[in-house]
Amino acid sequence: MAKFGVVSLSVDKEHQLNFDNLREPELRVLSNSNIIYIYRGSKSKKIYIGQSVNFLSRHSQHYSGAEEKFNVADFDQVIVLYSTYFNGSALDDVESQLITYFTADNPKAKHQAVYADDYNDIINQTSGNSVNEYTEREKVATEVVLPFWEDVLGKRGWVNTPNLDLLRTKALVKYSPIKQLTRQQHGIIDEILDKPDKSFVINGDAGTGKTVLLTHLVAELSQKKPDAKIAIVVQPNWVKTAEEIFKVYGLNSANVVVGTSIKLVNYNKDNHIHYDTIIVDESHKLSRRGNKQHPSFNKVYEGKFADEENHLEILKKLGDQVVLMYDVLQAIRPANISRASFKSATQGFERRYLTTQFRIQAPVGKDYNSDDYINGIKYLLYKDTGLLAETNFNPDFNRDVFRDGGPDAYFGYFKTSHCEICLIGLKKTVILIQKTLTEYWPA
Template structure:
C-alpha cells in the first residue's frame, strides 16, 4: 500500500485550472502538505510546506518582490499523507531541496527557496517517512515528471552539492554562530573549527542566508582553489551567482584592489590556507603580496567585517599563515568555537572527537590524552601491515559497499614524476606515464589532477596527495604515513630529503626542522581525518608505527 498521495496542479497565471473534487479541496485547505512549484521550460523550482495550501498559494501570489513571479510556474505537485504533521512536512521539504539541488548540475534547475537554517528534525516515524514516502516519491512521481534525472540517492548523497548545500540542517552550535554573525556582520570573527566539524556547511549557509536577508549587502566568499567550482555551482543553483562569486584569497584581493571594492563582510572557508609573502611560493600566489605582508591584512583593508573558519592543525605549507601569526593578526577578533564532529563515524562508546583527539596525540601534535582509546580498537580503525594490504583494504571496501568513495592517500614522500597535466599535453598517453610509487610489486601514480580529483575517472587507481584531498570527504581512507617522518629520541621528526613537495619546505637560509616537522604532521592529521566510515594506516617507517601505537594504547 502506498502511504502517500500526490496532486499535480496545472497553473495558468497563478490560477489552478484543474477541476478539483471535494476531496482535493479538503487536502488543499486543511491537510499538512509539502509542495513543489515548477516550470520545466524555465528550469525554475520552489519547494515549500504548509498546513493550508490554498491560503499559502494566495500569499505567494501576493508577494511583492519574489525571485520569480509565482504566476510563471506551470505546475505544482502537492504531496500529502495521513502520516504527515508539521515536523514531517518540514523534513520532507528539506530532503527534497537538498537532494534535488545535488543533481542541479544535470537538471540545470535554479532553486528559488529562502534559507531557514533549521536544526535537525527528529520525530517518531522518521524512518517510515524516508522509506515509505520520500524514496518512492523520488523514484516514481519526481522521476516521471522530469523533476529528477538520477534515481540513485546514495550517489547524490556523496556529491559535494549535497554535502555543502546551504539548505542543510545546522547543529545548535552552527546555528548559534550564524545568528551571532547575522546580528552584527560588520564585526570580525575567528571560528576555531577542527576537521569534520562543519566549516563548509556553515560557510555556504551563512553566505546564502546573509545574501537572502540583505539584498544590498556586498559579501566576499573565499575558499581554496580545488573547491571553487563546486561552491560556485551551489550558489548558481540558488540564483545567487551574481552576488556570491567564490574566489581564492588572492583573487578576491586582486579584484577588490583593481575595482576599488569594499565588502560589508568577507567569509573565508579553510582560513588556515590563507597565505603570507613567501619567496618560494608560486608567483600567482604571492604577486599580490609584498615582503612581510599576509593576505589577512589585505582582506581587513577591503572589508568592514570578516569571518575566518579556521583549524590551526591544517596549515600545510610555509606560505600558510602560521598559528602564532594567526593569533597576532586576529587580535581583537571575536573568538567562536565548533567542536562537534560530523564527518567521522561514532557509536555509543566513542565519538569522532575521540578519534581526532587520539590522532593529534598519537602524532604528537597535542599533549591532551583524555580520549577514549576504544576508538582505535573498533571496526572504524585498523593498521595495515603492508602497502599491499592497505591497497587491498580500500579495494575491498569499494567492492563491499555500493556507492562509497574510498581512496588511498599519502604524505608527499614521493616525487610527482608522472605529472600528466604537463606530459599528456606533450603527446604522451596517460597509460604511458611512469609510476610514482612502486612498493611490494604494486605500481601507482599520484593524483592526475588537483581539482575535484576524487570524482575523476582514474582516481580509484591513483594515490591522492594532500593537495587533492584537503576539503573532501571519503567513506574509507587508506592512509600512507611515509618515510618523510621518523623517530629521534622519542620524538617524531621530519626527514627533509624524503619530503618531495618543492613548495612546501622552509627556505634554506631560514630552515627549521621543527617547522617542517609540524607541516608534515599537519598533513597527516588532515589525511587521517578524511574517512567518514573507516580508516586504515600503513606506516613506511616501523619505528613511527611503534611510537604511534604506544601513544594510542595499542
C-alpha cells in the same frame, strides 16, 4: 506498511483540481493533513514546492490572483505527499531537502525554475528547525524522501537524476544554503550578523560543517544586508564550484565576489575596494611570504602590502569584518601560514568551535559515539604536539572506542596471527605522523 502516500492531481486551465477517482481517505488528506505539495508545469518545467495542513485551502490561496508566479507558471500537475512521520519539524526538513534536490537536479535552469513558499526565508533558515530537532529524521530520509524521489518522481519523469545517492554527492547538495543547520551553526551565524565590528575564527574538524556554514552565512548576509560588499575567499580548485552554488541559489549579486586570496588582493591593489565582510574557507591554507614561493605568489607583497608577511594580514586590511573557517589540525605544506602567525594575526578575534560531526556515525548498539571516535583520533595523532589545547578535544572520551573487538569497530583489535604486526604498524604510523607534524608544522 507504507510510510508515505501520494495523491496525484491534474490542474485545468481554470486552475481547478480534478478529483475523479479519489477515495474518501485521500480527500481527507487534502483537507486535513500535514503534507508537502509539488506543482509542476509539464511544458514550462517549472516547479513549486510547499507545505500545508490544508492543501485545498492553500491551492485556492495560490490561485486567488495575488501570486504572480501562479498566474504565469502554467502548472498543470500537482503531487501531494503525506506520511505518518510528518509534523511541523519534519515538514520543514522535507521541504528544504526537496528544494535543494530539485535545484541541484537542474543546475542549468534559472533560479526561478524552482519556486517555494517564502523562498528567501527558506534559504536563510534563521527560524527553521535544527538538524536534530525531531527523532524520526533518519526514518523520514530513508523511508519517505528516498523512495518518493526515486520511485515516484523518478519513474514519472519529474526529475533528471532519479538516483538520489548520486544527486547527494553533488556540491550543489552537499553545500546547499538551504540545508537545515544545527542550533550551534545558527547561533554562530546570528552572532556574526549581530556583531559586524567583530571578526571571527570558526574552528572545526573536517566534517563539522564549516563550508555549509559559509554558504548559509553568505545567504544570510545577502538577504539581510543586500547592500553589503561580501568577498568569499576559497581555494583555487573550489572557485568554480562556489560560483555555481551561489549562481544556482540566486546569491550571485554584484556585491558578492568569489575568488582566491591572490586574486582578491591583486584586484584590490588597483581598485581599492573595501569589503564589509570577507569570509575565508580553509584559512589554514592561506599563503605566507617565502623565498621558495613561485614569483606570482610573492607579487602580492608589493606596493602598499610590502610590509606584510602573509595573506591573512592583507585580508584584514581589506574588510571591516573577517570570518575565518579554520582547522588547526590541518596544515598542508610549508607555504601555508604557520600556526604561530595565524594565532598572532587573529588576536582579538572571537573564537567559536563547531562540534557536530556529520560524516561519521558510530555503529548501532555501541557504547561510544562519533565524538568519541574523533577525540580518539585526535588523541592518537596529536597528544604530544601541543595542538589539542587549541581544539575542542575532550580528554574524557569513551575509551571503549579502542577496546571494541568487533568486525565493524573503528579501532580495537582482532585476534589473528597477524594482530601484533598490525598494532606495531599502527603505532609506527602514529609516531611518524607526529614527528612530521612537529618538524614541518610546529605549533
